[in-house]
Amino acid sequence: MEWETVIGLEIHVQLATKTKIFSGSSTAFGAEPNTQACAVDLALPGTLPVFNENALRMAVMFGLAIDAEIGKRSVFERKNYFYPDLPKGYQTTQLAEPVVGRGHVDIERADGSTHRVRIHHAHLEEDAGKSLHEDFHGMTGIDLNRAGTPLIEIVTEPDMRSADEAVAFARTLHSLVTSLGICDGNMAEGSLRFDVNVSVRPKGTETLGTRTETKNLNSFRFMEEAIELEVERQIDVLESGGEIRQETRLYNGDTKVARAMRSKEEANDYRYFPCPDLLPIVIDDAYVEAVRATLPILPAQWKATFVEQYGLSDYDASVLSSNNVQAAYFDQVAKACGDGKLAANWVMGELAKHLNQHDTDIQASPVSAEQLGGLLERIKDNTLSGNIAKKVFEIMWQDGGSADEIIEAKGLKQVTDSGAIEQIVDQVIANNTKQVEQYQAAEPDKRGKMLGFFMGQVMKASGGKANPGAVTGILKQKLDALCD
Amino acid sequence: MALERSDVEKIAHLARLQLREDEVEGYTQTLSDILALVDQLQAADTADVEPMAHPLDAVQRLRADVVSEDNQRELLQSVAPAVENGLFLVPKVIE
Numbered sequence: 001m002e003w004e005t006v007i008g009l010e011i012h013v014q015l016a017t018k019t020k021i022f023s024g025s026s027t028a029f030g031a032e033p034n035t036q037a038c039a040v041d042l043a044l045p046g047t048l049p050v051f052n053e054n055a056l057r058m059a060v061m062f063g064l065a066i067d068a069e070i071g072k073r074s075v076f077e078r079k080n081y082f083y084p085d086l087p088k089g090y091q092t093t094q095l096a097e098p099v100v101g102r103g104h105v106d107i108e109r110a111d112g113s114t115h116r117v118r119i120h121h122a123h124l125e126e127d128a129g130k131s132l133h134e135d136f137h138g139m140t141g142i143d144l145n146r147a148g149t150p151l152i153e154i155v156t157e158p159d160m161r162s163a164d165e166a167v168a169f170a171r172t173l174h175s176l177v178t179s180l181g182i183c184d185g186n187m188a189e190g191s192l193r194f195d196v197n198v199s200v201r202p203k204g205t206e207t208l209g210t211r212t213e214t215k216n217l218n219s220f221r222f223m224e225e226a227i228e229l230e231v232e233r234q235i236d237v238l239e240s241g242g243e244i245r246q247e248t249r250l251y252n253g254d255t256k257v258a259r260a261m262r263s264k265e266e267a268n269d270y271r272y273f274p275c276p277d278l279l280p281i282v283i284d285d286a287y288v289e290a291v292r293a294t295l296p297i298l299p300a301q302w303k304a305t306f307v308e309q310y311g312l313s314d315y316d317a318s319v320l321s322s323n324n325v326q327a328a329y330f331d332q333v334a335k336a337c338g339d340g341k342l343a344a345n346w347v348m349g350e351l352a353k354h355l356n357q358h359d360t361d362i363q364a365s366p367v368s369a370e371q372l373g374g375l376l377e378r379i380k381d382n383t384l385s386g387n388i389a390k391k392v393f394e395i396m397w398q399d400g401g402s403a404d405e406i407i408e409a410k411g412l413k414q415v416t417d418s419g420a421i422e423q424i425v426d427q428v429i430a431n432n433t434k435q436v437e438q439y440q441a442a443e444p445d446k447r448g449k450m451l452g453f454f455m456g457q458v459m460k461a462s463g464g465k466a467n468p469g470a471v472t473g474i475l476k477q478k479l480d481a482l483c484d
Numbered sequence: 485m486a487l488e489r490s491d492v493e494k495i496a497h498l499a500r501l502q503l504r505e506d507e508v509e510g511y512t513q514t515l516s517d518i519l520a521l522v523d524q525l526q527a528a529d530t531a532d533v534e535p536m537a538h539p540l541d542a543v544q545r546l547r548a549d550v551v552s553e554d555n556q557r558e559l560l561q562s563v564a565p566a567v568e569n570g571l572f573l574v575p576k577v578i579e
Contacts, residue, residue: 017549024552033570034561038553042560054549075537082500084574097537131577141571269498274537279544 001239002203005231006211007166008158010195011173012151013183014127015058021126021150022049022092029189037129037144043087048277051076055150056281058182059099059124060291062152065180065298066119068103070288074124076278079270084142085129093125093153095272099281100152105176106300107168112314117169118157127151146190158197158208163227167220170194171322175299179324187218194223198230200238209234210244214251214258226251229258302327310340319348326362329369336373337380346376350393367396375403388412388464416467418474421458424466425474428457429482440483447483451475486516 023040040047075097078090100122129147178185199211217223248261302321334343378384566573
């Protein structure tokens with residue numbers, strides 16, 4: 001039988017606020033255990049939550065970016081369960097009246113087609129602390145620094161049909177929330193965590209199969225592996241006459257093994273009810289419009305601009321628009337040099353290579369968009385060859401300075417003057433009589449290949465400064481003249 | 485709506501309340517009585533009534549996103565039964 005995979009996602013996005021959702025404790029990552037957990041976070045008696053306006057603003061930004069209905073009135077509720085990393089005995093979250101209603105995110109499939117994934121809703125909630133199960137004399141260690149970190153939980157409709165589509169969605173969402181500046185996107189630190197709901201059904205049928213949920217996937221690769229493994233498992237179970245149990249599963253990316261965590265039959269009944277410590281949040285149109293005015297250019301908009309305005313390929317435009325800072329950087333370089341394709345090659349090539357080697361990101365790039373734009377301008381007007389430009393870039397990266405300053409100081413201006421090039425060519429021909437004889441002896445259709453040697457010699461003699469196009473023409477002309 | 489013993493046992497478990505065997509009967513009765521009262525309330529026509537999230541007719545005040553709490557770990561952990569390396573220690577929990 002042919003099976004169809006159905007995937008829905010729940011994504012926890014840590015909001016990049018300075019403080020927690022209901023207290024003034026810092027949310028900075030990596031602090032000593034429990035040094036960022038105040039009396040409110042610890043749920044000491046008598047403490048009360050006060051809601052962080054920045055968390056609300058970021059949630060509304062997200063809602064606007066996915067074209068969602070914004071909840072003008074939203075309500076916090078208590079989700080009750082006991083676990084030591086949740087000191088209150090309940091998680092403050094939203095259920096019936098979330099801040100972000102129905103919306104959608106368009107993703108691009110591998111074949112270039114577009115697919116719309118509907119968002120069911122997104123709600124605000126608090127993160128829990130961390131349990132450390134290493135050996136503390138048979139006890140568990142609790143770090144509450146993360147407790148109370150603001151999250152939005154985004155819930156999709158079951159609109160994805162393969163691991164590829166799910167990963168494409170995850171990547172699109174990652175670039176969206178980082179471009180909005182509402183999440184740092186650091187998946188290794190848990191800033192973005194994916195739960196995948198997977199079921200299978202016979203192809204052509206409409207009824208959804210029983211689903212399982214694999215929790216807390218924190219890399220795109222693990223997500224893809226976990227989905228593929230789970231689809232395979234479900235098909236095996238069904239084809240051998242078994243039934244899928246609705247359960248929560250955990251995938252271990254290191255061992256590549258998944259196991260059932262708890263079955264939903266014995267799942268907790270969370271007994272939600274509106275939180276009496278928090279009043280309804282009410283926002284008006286003016287607030288929503290004020291937030292809308294702060295929205296940056298989003299990846300999809302950047303991408304469309306790059307394709308239309310600069311004639312970039314779909315792939316290049318996707319890569320460059322995936323991150324807002326990179327997109328703005330590229331745009332500035334392209335504008336400065338007036339050649340989008342050249343700018344794309346350099347931003348994705350030489351610049352990316354250097355950023356990678358120095359383990360830094362574009363925000364901290366020692367070469368600014370203005371500097372790189374100035375360098376590419378000098379390639380455009382033939383002052384520099386591509387190779388010399390790389391040298392200038394290297395100097396720029398190390399010591400700073402504009403392209404013109406470096407060209408001037410190091411005397412790197414490309415030689416385009418044909419008289420000067422002819423001189424060098426004559427010299428090279430005179431110094432390499434043996435190779436010239438071979439050239440003369442060769443069949444005319446083999447000579448093109450042999451030109452490379454002379455090219456290399458001329459470029460070397462000119463210190464790399466001769467214009468390669470001009471050299472090729474002059475060399476060919478002079479050598480062929482010797483063959484007549 | 486009348487509760488069964490098993491309902492009361494489940495509710496007690498969810499709230500982590502340890503009931504003595506001889507207490508279950510009494511709770512079954514009193515909780516059922518409360519639900520009977522709710523049934524009576526259900527009879528009221530609420531078609532035109534907006535659901536109430538909070539008894540106060542007010543909206544949530546917001547707090548500026550500025551760090552206002554400094555590290556008070558030592559003070560806060562002075563009342564904890566067990567701590568080590570800055571962590572609170574609790575009876576082992578593992579899923």
